[in-house]
Amino acid sequence: MKEITSIHNSYIKELQKLQDKSRERKKIGRFIIEGKREISLAIKGNYEFDTILFVEEIISEKEILALFNENVNRIVISKEVYQKLAYRDSTEGILAVTKAKDFSLENIKFKNKNPLILIAESVEKPGNIGALLRTADAANLDAVFIADPKSDLYNSNIIRSSVGCVFTNEIALGTSAEIINFLQKNNINIFAATLQNSNEYHKENYTEATAIVVGTEATGLTEQWRDAATQNINIPMQGQIDSMNVSVSAAIILFEAKRQRNF
Structure with a gap:
């Protein structure tokens, strides 16, 4: 399983843009969900997920697999990377890169x-x-x-x-x-x-x-x-x-x- 510990990683920089800019979200058709409850509701809403990023010291892989099937792409990230991407002050240690829906x-x-x-x-x-x-x-x-x-x-x-x-x-x-x-x-x-x-x-x-x-x-x-x-x-x-x-x-x-x- 991949691990990212640097905030300067190119993928993490891409995710920062996704988090910060509406234009980027619309262009790529992806967005970031933060938190277990919100991700659980997105699962109930039949959203599709690209990647799950999580901090092992905060949330275990077992908990991740309880939410998703084992085929979901998972990346372990450091607390520093998580804090760079997270929007809220509270720390749940999980982020999901998610496919946007068509609201037509x-x-x-x-x-x-x-x-x-x-x-x-x-x-x-x-x-x-x-x-x-x-x-x-x-x-x-x-x-x-x-x-x-x-x-x-x-x-x-x-x-x-x-x-x-x-x-x-x-x-x-x-x-x-x-x-x-x-x-x-x-x-x-x-x-x-x-x-x-x-x-x-x-x-x-x-x-x-x-x-x-x-x-x-x-x-x-x-x-x-x-x-x-x-x-x-x-x-x-x-x-x-x-x-x-x-x-x-x-x-x-x-x-x-x-x-x-x-x-």
Whole structure:
């Protein structure tokens, strides 16, 4: 089994680029997963792995083989190399070089006849995207669509903040126009979370095929989504502010939809 102990190794330098640059991840079609829990969720999500790098003093080869079959390519690395590549401060001693998935709308397969979908338009902050993906996993949604994406979903911040739920959700990326066309073609009702011309969210029926659409906290949803909506909806505020964190808003509406569907 190969062993790498130097941070100046050419392969390690390539992996650093992969970790740091979205452009590199897109060009090569690979990304790095850090941590046992996240890797386990990627396995459940049917991701394919190129190489597993691990620190023997932290995690044994036996533990690696408990996660993967013995045919997986394995490289022992030093703690120094691991610290150079690892994103988090916590040390689990395992990294996986993983093949990216194609997030095209054409690849979406719904589990249910009346799917429940979350759509996030132009959400920039990785922490918010991660929280939305955690909410989607908790609600066992049929899919998450990212409209006009501003971040690479394989950004380490998103993987970390989603606690691996980027691997457990059915995800598609596209322009707002493409996603609206997809929803209309598939007879999916669109409920856009916005203050303009809206009804209180709990007064609507979400038992049919439904897409809940949320936007950025700064500017909200664009006119394109407000016009395409079957109904605009709002969460009535009882304090001094007129909005909440996007992931909190999405959770409130989604779990009302789940309640109506008897979970």
